[in-house]
């Protein structure tokens with residue numbers, strides 16, 4: 001109760017617009033309001049990065065559907081509402097928990113490298129990377145998994161007909177909606193890449209320029225494709241005219257994806273990675289995401305330090321947490337990849353013993369230089385878009401899902417006639433050992449392209465339980481920053497006992513080993529803290545981390561939803 005009343009107090013405080021420049025001020029995105037981003041409810045709660053999508057989920061709940069019906073409706077609707085972030089030409093991960101399960105199930109519907117893909121596909125004859133080949137156009141796309149994943153989850157756990165859950169997305173695509181500030185910004189940013197492809201121009205341009213804020217975005221071809229999926233299920237995408245259109249475009253542009261790739265696409269149910277933080281059980285996404293492993297590794301590293309004694313903004317909290325992040329990224333570069341192809345030492349990386357070794361190497365009075373941080377050694381081990389949304393209901397069903405086409409508008413290429421934007425997830429592979437991806441993360445041997453392999457991800461849909469009851473579920477977009485934003489939100493809430501709104505809106509920081517910098521979000525730290533960290537050798541930079549955390553907590557019978565105020569979004573509940 002204490003935390004709920006604090007939330008309400010904070011809510012009142014911010015709605016009274018007492019915008020003192022302190023970390024307690026909510027960093028609201030233009031055009032957004034605290035009222036829409038923060039809700040409490042008793043029956044269900046939904047937090048997404050799109051108003052129309054949250055409403056689509058709400059509608060399913062009102063029709064008597066469950067959390068998975070809402071998941072399916074939102075997945076399709078957000079594909080329409082946030083074409084810069086996700087889409088049916090992409091992929092994602094789902095963590096789902098319902099009472100009676102031993103642990104959440106993890107569904108992997110990540111894109112796959114084409115059968116003809118190989119480790120040199122982004123290099124020229126002399127072995128140099130071909131600029132932007134993994135980012136723009138036909139080679140950037142992996143075989144999409146989103147439609148297969150959403151339909152599989154819905155078939156297993158949904159209550160409402162597929163027809164019903166897809167309808168809101170079809171309506172949204174057909175009738176269109178007003179371009180909001182975040183979409184306008186992304187369009188302006190990717191204008192020249194989109195302009196290369198006539199089918200992309202047809203949708204996102206008007207009178208020779210990209211659509212602007214307030215213009216209407218209508219996606220008729222996408223509506224047609226969605227209607228085909230509505231009638232034919234998964235086959236509406238992977239077979240028939242939509243598949244033919246994909247294969248035709250691949251062939252015309254010399255791409256690698258064939259009908260064989262579409263036929264062989266498979267959703268995989270994986271075991272979620274699990275760990276504990278004090279009394280809580282933390283579950284998150286397993287490889288091919290690095291996210292879950294490193295969220296747990298970071299939490300393990302700082303757990304015995306009881307940073308809650310110091311508070312979120314204290315230099316000790318930031319120093320130890322950032323150092324834990326730095327080590328996590330050194331391990332990520334060496335060990336992480338698709339575990340169907342390479343051995344990932346999950347047990348070791350998420351063990352308390354390894355966390356102890358890391359902790360003992362962090363000096364109390366100075367930052368470690370990147371050269372001092374080396375990946376751990378394990379003896380013979382065992383085997384700026386994206387979107388996240390979270391759903392919880394009072395019966396204890398929890399959905400935490402992150403979905404993506406990778407960069408803004410993925411590869412920028414729309415498959416003619418379908419409205420489908422092809423992802424550029426191939427850039428999440430290491431184009432060669434030591435090469436950096438879009439997010440500056442260093443790639444290693446384990447993450448080189450191979451036929452049918454899934455590229456390494458940082459997406460970290462996470463669910464925390466205590467005594468088999470949901471406590472908090474979170475996730476975020478923003479590349480490598482995802483896992484550090486998720487870890488911090490969990491620490492803010494579980495360790496520092498901050499109310500959820502504050503846990504989400506507080507200043508964030510990120511350290512990813514290479515580059516050697518401690519990146520502080522634009523909502524800055526207190527000056528004294530910054531000075532102290534600099535003095536210790538942390539190389540501070542100031543740049544928005546890009547995370548848009550979508551969180552829901554369950555506190556004594558009340559569902560609390562927070563959609564990160566830094567971006568578009570909406571919490572809706574009852």
Ligand code: DON
Pocket residue numbers: 384385386404405406407425428456457458459477478479480482546
């Ligand atoms: O899977 C990953 O980690 C990336 N493809 C996610 C990309 C992303 O979050 C971009 N967001 N700003």
